[in-house]
Amino acid sequence: MIKKSFIFTVSIIFLVFILIGIFTIQSLKTKEIKEADYSVPVFSLKESTIDKKVNDLLNRMTLEEKIGQLIVVGFKSKEVDDHIKTMISDYKVGGVILYDRNMKNPAQVTNLTNDLQALALKNDSKIPLLLSVDQEGGKIVRMREYVSPIPSQQELAGKGDKEAVYNTALQSGKELKEMGIHVNYAPVLDLSAEDSRSYGENPRQAGEFAKQAVLGLTQAEVTATLKHFPGHGRSNIDPHFETSSVEANQADLENKDLYPFKKIINEVDHSKFFVMVTHIKYPAYDKEKPASISAKIMKDLLREKLGYEGIVVTDDLEMGAVNKYYTYKELGYEAVNAGADLLLVCHTLESQREVINGIRDAVLENKLSEKTIDEAVKRILIYKLSNIKV
Numbered sequence: 001m002i003k004k005s006f007i008f009t010v011s012i013i014f015l016v017f018i019l020i021g022i023f024t025i026q027s028l029k030t031k032e033i034k035e036a037d038y039s040v041p042v043f044s045l046k047e048s049t050i051d052k053k054v055n056d057l058l059n060r061m062t063l064e065e066k067i068g069q070l071i072v073v074g075f076k077s078k079e080v081d082d083h084i085k086t087m088i089s090d091y092k093v094g095g096v097i098l099y100d101r102n103m104k105n106p107a108q109v110t111n112l113t114n115d116l117q118a119l120a121l122k123n124d125s126k127i128p129l130l131l132s133v134d135q136e137g138g139k140i141v142r143m144r145e146y147v148s149p150i151p152s153q154q155e156l157a158g159k160g161d162k163e164a165v166y167n168t169a170l171q172s173g174k175e176l177k178e179m180g181i182h183v184n185y186a187p188v189l190d191l192s193a194e195d196s197r198s199y200g201e202n203p204r205q206a207g208e209f210a211k212q213a214v215l216g217l218t219q220a221e222v223t224a225t226l227k228h229f230p231g232h233g234r235s236n237i238d239p240h241f242e243t244s245s246v247e248a249n250q251a252d253l254e255n256k257d258l259y260p261f262k263k264i265i266n267e268v269d270h271s272k273f274f275v276m277v278t279h280i281k282y283p284a285y286d287k288e289k290p291a292s293i294s295a296k297i298m299k300d301l302l303r304e305k306l307g308y309e310g311i312v313v314t315d316d317l318e319m320g321a322v323n324k325y326y327t328y329k330e331l332g333y334e335a336v337n338a339g340a341d342l343l344l345v346c347h348t349l350e351s352q353r354e355v356i357n358g359i360r361d362a363v364l365e366n367k368l369s370e371k372t373i374d375e376a377v378k379r380i381l382i383y384k385l386s387n388i389k390v
Helices: 003-060 063-069 082-090 108-122 153-159 162-178 203-218 250-255 258-266 295-305 328-338 349-364 370-387
Strands: 069-075 096-097 130-133 224-229 273-277 310-314 343-345
Touching: 003 328, 003 370, 063 069, 063 349, 063 370, 069 108, 069 349, 082 108, 082 349, 096 108, 108 130, 108 162, 130 370, 153 203, 162 203, 203 224, 203 258, 224 258, 224 310, 250 258, 273 295, 295 328, 310 343, 328 343, 328 349, 328 370, 343 349, 349 370
Parallel strands: 069 096, 069 343, 096 130, 224 273, 273 310
Antiparallel strands: none
């Protein structure tokens, strides 16, 4: 009898352990399912919320408002003047680039960016401005006496210190963010042994250093820009003044000049950087048009072959490399039709008007699809709603 009782007791205890084990495993599975189910919807919800806001905005926007979002303009004053008021209030431009002519000290720049945003938010669509600057380092530093030292890319590369590249970009990015600036048109990915704006002629070194610069700016919540796609280090002619042509075959370009761009496109989230396209010609891809108005380079090469899904921006359309050979109306239409999302028009009111009018006229004349504009505007709005807080 005692033996039977003992066996019964042991059986009960064994059964209890089995039940506890089953309950524990089921609880863990339930927890894992809850955590998995939670993590996916949170991301999807955020993404779908932004997409919904963007689609709602697009559906309400006029053609003129959409075109405005594609344009980044410059002006001459250190305060809001009639020029920039006209561009923001009448033409609904989506972005502004600042130069030394606009910048006295950090406090003044902060006031200026706040005033510009306030002006933009008075428009019906209430879309924030994208505020940008060229802060490369070396010879190209805005408001030099009021910001931390930024060595040239050549100098940083000469030290061979990736951490120094990252920390320089991080500090510069923090200072830009404090002043209300969202985008830095840097780093330069052009390969050159002589140009102080370059990380050197070794494509792997340039790619690694450029990646660190992008990561540093990203950590500071400032968007980097890879330039000048597809790489114009081979040219000795300044596109500010004249056009030029890079005479190299596709294999050579893709193994060298394009390597730094490909590395970052493959390794970094595309929402963290823009790609700026140069005005130089590359006959290996397009025998007729410069890169900034070439669908073969922006769509076929950058979008399709390299798989870039982020924002594409032109170099300044007021440069001699293009404005000597095309009207501003032609440049506006050609750039958008070829795949550019943002068009830089950095100096004069008249040229800015002409670029905008050229895009509008092309749509009205059925040379440019409004769907093409919508695709670019959607990328811009997703970027703004995800990154710009006003």
